[in-house]
Amino acid sequence: xxxxxxxxxxxxxxxxxxxxxxxxxxxxxxxxxxxxxxxxxxxxxxxxxxxxxxxxxxxxxxxxxxxxxxxxxxxxxxxxxxxxxxxxxxxxxxxxxxxxxxxxxxxxxxxxxxxxxxxxxxxxxxxxxxxxxxxxxxxxxxxxxxxxxxxxxxxxxxxxxxxxxxxxxxxxxxxxxxxxxxxxxxxxxxxxxxxxxxxxxxxxxxxxxxxxxxxxxxxxxxxxxxxxxxxxxxxxxxxxxxxxxxxxxxxxxxxxxxxxxxxxxxxxxxxxxxxxxxxxxxxxxxxxxxxxxxxxxxxxxxxxxxxxxxxxxxxxxxxxxxxxxxxxxxxxxxxxxxxxxxxxxxxxxxxxxxxxxxxxxxxxxxxxxxxxxxxxxxxxxxxxxxxxxxxxxxxxxxxxxxxxxxxxxxx
Numbered sequence: 001x002x003x004x005x006x007x008x009x010x011x012x013x014x015x016x017x018x019x020x021x022x023x024x025x026x027x028x029x030x031x032x033x034x035x036x037x038x039x040x041x042x043x044x045x046x047x048x049x050x051x052x053x054x055x056x057x058x059x060x061x062x063x064x065x066x067x068x069x070x071x072x073x074x075x076x077x078x079x080x081x082x083x084x085x086x087x088x089x090x091x092x093x094x095x096x097x098x099x100x101x102x103x104x105x106x107x108x109x110x111x112x113x114x115x116x117x118x119x120x121x122x123x124x125x126x127x128x129x130x131x132x133x134x135x136x137x138x139x140x141x142x143x144x145x146x147x148x149x150x151x152x153x154x155x156x157x158x159x160x161x162x163x164x165x166x167x168x169x170x171x172x173x174x175x176x177x178x179x180x181x182x183x184x185x186x187x188x189x190x191x192x193x194x195x196x197x198x199x200x201x202x203x204x205x206x207x208x209x210x211x212x213x214x215x216x217x218x219x220x221x222x223x224x225x226x227x228x229x230x231x232x233x234x235x236x237x238x239x240x241x242x243x244x245x246x247x248x249x250x251x252x253x254x255x256x257x258x259x260x261x262x263x264x265x266x267x268x269x270x271x272x273x274x275x276x277x278x279x280x281x282x283x284x285x286x287x288x289x290x291x292x293x294x295x296x297x298x299x300x301x302x303x304x305x306x307x308x309x310x311x312x313x314x315x316x317x318x319x320x321x322x323x324x325x326x327x328x329x330x331x332x333x334x335x336x337x338x339x340x341x342x343x344x345x346x347x348x349x350x351x352x353x354x355x356x357x358x359x360x361x362x363x364x365x366x367x368x369x370x371x372x373x374x375x376x377x378x379x380x381x382x383x384x385x386x387x388x389x390x391x392x393x394x395x396x397x398x399x400x401x402x403x404x405x406x407x408x409x410x411x
Contacts, residue, residue: 014042016065022047023054023065074110074117074131083109084139094150103127106135150329157326166324166331170297170393173319179295181232184393185286186297187278188228188334189270190342192371194362195221196350197343215354217362223268224367227278229285230334232388234381237285239371240278243364244268255369257376259285268364272306279309283316293317297393299328333387342378349373 022036026047033051037044054060075083083106090097097105106127110117121127136142173179198214205212222244229237238259243252248264261281263274288294296313298304300322313320323331330336349370350362362370 014046018042019047019050019065020063023050023060026051027054027060074106074115074127075113079109079113080135080138084142087142094147096145096147099129099132099144100126103129103132106131157324158330162324162327163331166321166327167392169321173295173321177293177295177319179293181388182235183292183294184232184297184388185229185237185282185294186231186333186388186393187237187282188299188328188332188339189225190228190334190339192224192226192346192367193221194218194224194364194367196347196354196362198347198351214351217350217354221362222364224364225268225270226371227270227275228334228338228379229282230338230379230384230387232333232385232393234384236379236384237282239375240281241368241371242268242270242274245364252365253368254365255372257372260368270303272303272309275303276306276309276312279312279318283312283318288317290315290317293319296320297323297332299323299332300325331391333384333391333393336390337383337387338378341383342374345374345377346370 018040019042022040022042025031025036026033031039033048034044036042037047040047050065054063057063086105087097087102103126107117107121107125109115110121110127118128136144177183195217198216203212203214224244225242227240227242229239231237238257238261241253241256241260241262243262243264244267245252245264246266248262250261252264253260253262263277265271265274282288282296286294294317296318298320304320304322310320312318328335352373353362353366353370354360
């Protein structure tokens with residue numbers, strides 16, 4: 001099968017009705033094939049071939065002048081659609097096929113259906129790349145995408161039963177407390193490393209250079225945990241940071257967004273005691289009470305569910321609804337629309353810091369300042385509201401269970 005045709009060559013650019021009119025003009029005896037070819041712009045060989053077909057046909061009026069380019073197509077339209085349905089189903093359940101796997105599947109499909117296919121298919125036990133490229137052109141709704149790593153736990157836990165149960169709980173809370181967007185909050189932790197990622201960045205360099213490097217702070221970074229909170233109205237609560245130290249000093253948050261506070265723990269990870277301190281920070285920032293409760297959507301993690309934290313939340317009007325395990329990538333507003341941009345801006349700010357401070361490494365005392373530069377760019381009302389909308393949590397009570405569930409399953 002020819003793959004690389006000469007540039008500028010046009011195939012099938014003559015309408016069937018124009019071809020039929022040209023053939024009838026020749027058969028009527030009024031003009032020669034060459035004259036009609038010159039007048040209409042139809043190729044002489046093409047017109048001559050159709051004239052011969054018309055002369056040899058028993059019923060020239062019933063002859064179809066539409067070009068038949070799929071005469072050597074391996075699969076019928078129905079078979080190609082069945083192949084497409086299988087590929088799409090595999091992609092939806094996180095088992096998408098690569099180009100090579102799709103070619104091997106096409107070969108096995110052709111063999112099992114006793115199809116006639118090119119000889120190289122048998123030799124390679126795979127369909128050719130030319131078939132794959134033509135197949136992708138025929139099905140415009142298919143495209144090659146770069147997948148995100150999805151653990152088996154996430155792939156199996158995000159199902160209709162788990163998601164439906166979560167939205168039932170959410171709807172029950174909305175019905176009971178009549179929350180407005182200003183009262184709906186989502187919190188989650190993220191890590192801020194002292195070593196930026198430069199994999200997605202590009203720098204200008206000489207064409208002759210085979211390898212181009214970019215300076216980072218160190219080989220391995222130190223992690224500072226930042227717990228952020230956003231509301232469905234597009235607002236934010238000042239971040240809460242956990243530094244990898246024994247004792248916390250307020251100077252560690254120098255340069256962070258206004259109102260930022262934190263604590264210290266040797267590993268820099270969130271603990272039950274640290275989350276209790278965050279709960280006090282949240283209550284102080286939102287000014288919630290039993291008379292004016294707020295809804296807090298958070299992950300179902302053991303550090304979030306200590307008894308004293310739950311008691312503190314209950315006594316101060318914080319209604320907590322936990323997400324199903326391993327479903328935060330689809331159900332958590334922060335993960336869906338905010339943390340992605342924040343990571344990009346944070347890495348850019350780290351790169352700028354390294355350029356402006358040559359020879360100096362980024363330490364945990366610089367993290368807050370870098371966060372202060374990236375935070376306003378990512379935590380915008382537009383990004384925050386989009387996160388609540390895409391997860392279906394910005395609806396009225398009757399719409400949460402139905403609309404939210406369908407939105408999340410679709411995405």
